[in-house]
Amino acid sequence: MSIDLNQFHAVFFEESQEHIDTMEQLLMALDLEEPDPEDLNSIFRAAHSIKGGSGIFGFTALGKITHVMENLLDQLRNGERHPDTALVDHFLTVLDCLRRILDQYRGGEDIDWDEVEEQVKALEAILNDGKSTPRTSATASSSAEPDANADNDAFGFFDAPEEEPAETADSSGSGDSENWGLFEPEPQAEPSGAEAPDTEAAFGFFEDPASATEPQPAKTASAASAAARPDRSKAKAATPESATIRVGVDKVDSLINLVGELVITQSMLKVLGEDPDNLDTLKMSTVLAELERNTREIQESVMSIRMIPVSFVFNRFPRVVRDLASKMEKQVELVLEGTQTELDKGLIEKLVDPLTHLVRNSIDHGIESPERRREAGKPEKGTIILGASQRGGSIIISISDDGAGLNRGRIMAKARENGLPVSDDMPDAEVWDLIFQPGFSTAEQVTDVSGRGVGMDVVRRNIQQLGGRIEISSQASVGSTFTIQLPLTLAIVDGMGVAVGGQTFIIPLVSIIESMQPPRANLKRLAGSDLLHVREEYWPLLRLAEVMETQARSSDPAEAIVVLIETSKRRYGLVVDELVGQQQVVIKSLEQHYKRVPGAAGATIMGDGSVALILDVESLADIVRDPIVEEEIV
Amino acid sequence: MGKHVLIVDDSASIRQMVEHTLKTGGYQVTVACDGQEALDLCQKQHYDCVLTDQNMPRMDGLTLIKNLRGMASYGRTPILVLTTEASDDMKAKGRSAGATGWMVKPFNPENLLQVAAKVMP
Structure with missing residues (x-):
């Protein structure tokens, strides 16, 4: 009988990570005056679970630390010891150490046994610092030599x-x-x-000479795990990051339910297909409509499995803010909003770095020192709001602070220094945009908090790689807000099919305001560019046929269809031959399968097997000439 | 059909490991994440053996055992406590709750199967 325990490691790592996060959150929220017994219990249970699992799977270093931690936490939850800030701080550093060790195990790296010993000693010192009741010292001594009676009494x-x-x-x-x-x-x-x-088997192990997993005196364990390590790291190399996802049972149940419906629809179609001569077309179209509904629901259901709440990212920030604020000697309160907003798991993981950078920036550059805030008539404690919400097919994530705001003068000076083309009458929005330029840091002194070479240009690039965009609004001495807009998911888009010169193109539905056949009276031509007056506004027109180098059915916009489009840069009208219809399309990368096409974000395969390009309305906006201000036309 | 074992543990990795081991050993396995879930399952059907963790949210292992022993159908069912400590204190508590035995974590798959074979001959 041999059972490979490696297959359970990924789950163990993930659950330990969650336990560490849970402990951190609970510790930071702990009311030191009157700690909630249930909170203390939960913290204890988390440490206990890590210890239990690490023993079984042979992650001795984790087991050693969590064992002493558990004893200390046991005193807390039994009321034998009262928590204070120093103790919470100490636990937080221990959690950081656990994270490092977890990463070392996960990456198949060498374990820093010196650090492990140090942590264990430090915890034991607290455990024994005079407050120890007889019970305590008994547990402590058993923890010091867990192997003394390890071989017996295990069952x-x-x-x-x-x-x-x-x-x-x-x-x-x-x-x-x-x-x-x-x-x-x-x-x-x-x-x-x-x-x-x-007799005192407080802690027992099965003795198995073949296994290198029992906690032994540090050196032996270290040697044993060193011997065992090559195998493990090899196994890891094969599966660099076997990503797992935890899905609520209700989501799986609903998917199973939907698949059941699909099976019913399929059998109905089968019955209809068995007698093609007497096809009941009405019934057929009903069943096909049913099939369409099934498919859409299954698609939505499957996508939702990949969706996890943004709290997975947000919950790390209370700690980041706490640490940074104390390091920078600032007082900062972090407010989290919309933490249950769901986002694609892949997107969430890639959001961590940009968000961390932005939050650090807000503390470092945004929030002023307590003295300066007092002078400015603000409360000494600054506030950072980290919020998420869903708007149509997009997720909006915003980081706002009530700090000093971006410093226009300093940004302009820095831009000139870097040789960027700037002028004094640039609108604020364009000035703020400058900080996304490479090599742009206005920090007066390079602190170890921000200004470490990773600039806002990287943040913007990261966001853009996710198909999103980032915007800044800022007001001097009131504060700044960074807004990130992200697509809900990367794989599927709701689109409107339009035809030009016999080809079909897809416009993402989120960018479309409306489609219309423009009345001739509303069309103007000025200095070589077409304008459409609609909705109290002049819209520059872009002929899709020209961009895609094909032949439009008519060169007269009045005989065509104009699709009004809104982008982050400007609004414009896209001139097409006709509308084909609305549908969901699966995005396929063009670069991967063909080559980059300007103005196209990707391609998709239509129901009839033909390929349609999905338009990148943002990059098309760059081609559009700016509308001339209304007064000049009138 | 192998004997049906109910595994109760709040740790997914341990649940999976025990489940996989017992299934490999020819047992039929059902899992529960805490004592309350296990109790609900036990009220619906009978298991030949229950392996339960002690420390769990909602309902701990000993409370589960006390509840099970109060049910006529679980009067003699083997119930093992999986625990990280085999202190006299723990044993006394386990005994008074009505557990059949205990097993110390960590354990390895081979030991688990040996123990399972003993309690379910």
Whole structure:
């Protein structure tokens, strides 16, 4: 019998990570005056779970630390010790260490055993610092030598009246070799009788000479795990990051339900197809409509499996803010909003770095020192709001602070220094945009908080790679807001099919305001550019046929269809031959399958098998000439 | 059809490991994440053996055992506590709750199967 425990490692790592996060959140939120017993219990349980799992899967370093942690936490939850800021701070550093060790195990790297020993010693010192009750020292001593009686008493029976005492005693006797035994009916005949040398088996292990997993004195364990490591790191190399996702049972159930409906629809179609001569077309179209509904619902359901709440990213920030604020000697309160907003898991993971950078920036550059805030008539404690919300097919994530705001003068000076073309009458929005230029940092002094070479240009690039965009609004001495807009998912887009010169193109529905056949009276031509007056506004027109180098059915916009489009840069009208219809399309990368096409974000395959380009309305906006201001036209 | 074992543990990795091991050993396995879920399952059907963790949210292992022993159908069912400590204190508590035996974590798959074979002959 051999069971490969490696297959459970990924789950263990993930759940340990969650336990560490949970402990961190609970510790930081802990009311030191009157700690909630349930919170203390939950923290204890988290440490306990990591310890239990690490023992089974052989992650000795984690087990050693969480074991002492658990003893300390046990005192807390039993009221034998009162938590204070110093203790919470210490636990937080221990959690950081656990994270590092977890990463080392995960990456198949060498474990820093010196650090492990250090942490264990530090925790034991707290555990023994005079407050120790007899009970405490007993636990502490057992923790110091967990292996002393490790080989016995690992399994046993309580009273088992239905069993014959003889057999019971026999089994108990064999406990030394088999590591299990039976309790005899009388309490005094506990296995300790049979296993006299180890009466105080507070912590026992199955002895298995072949396994390198038992906690042993540090050196042995270290050597053993070093010997075991090459295998593990090899296994890891094969699966660099076997990503897993935890999905609520309700989501899976609803998917199963939907698949069931799909099967019913399929069997209805089968029945209809068996007799093609007497096809009931009405029934057929009903069933096809049903099939369409099934497919859409399954698609939505599957996509939702990839969706996780943004709290997965947001919840790390209270700690970041706490640490940074104390380092920078600032007072900052972090407010999280919309933490249950769901976002694609892939997007969430890639958001961590840009968001961290922005939050650091807000603390470092945004929030002023308490003195300066007081002088400015603001509360000494600054506020950073990290919010998420869904707007149509997009997710909006915003980081706003009530700090000093961006410094226009300093940005302009820095831009000139970097040789960027700037003028004093540039609108604010364009000035703020400058900080996204490479090599742009206006920090007066390069702190170890921000200004470490990773600039806002990287942040913007990261966001753009996710198909999103970032905008800044800022007001001097009131504060700044960074707004990130992201697509809900990267794989599927709701689109409007339009035809030009016999080809079909897809316009993402989120960018479309309306489509119309323009009345001739509303069309103007000025200095070589077409304008459409609609909705109290002049819209520059862009002929899709020209961009895509094909032949439009008519060169007269009045005989064509204009699709009004809104982008982050400007609004414009796209002139097309006709509308084909609205549909969801699966985005396929053009670069991967063909080559980059200007103005196209990707391609998709239509129902009839033909390929249609998905238009990149943002980059098309760059081609559009700016509309001339209304006064000049009138 | 193998004997049906109910595994109760709040840790997914341990649940999976125990489940996989017992299934490999020919047992039929059902899992529960805490004592309350296990109790609900036990009220619906009978299991030949229950392996439960002690420390769990909602309902801990010992409370689960006390509840099970109060049910006629679980009077003699083998119930093992999976625990990280085998102290006398723990044993006394386990005994008074009505557990059949205990097993110390960590354990390895081979030991688990040996123990399972003993309690479900």
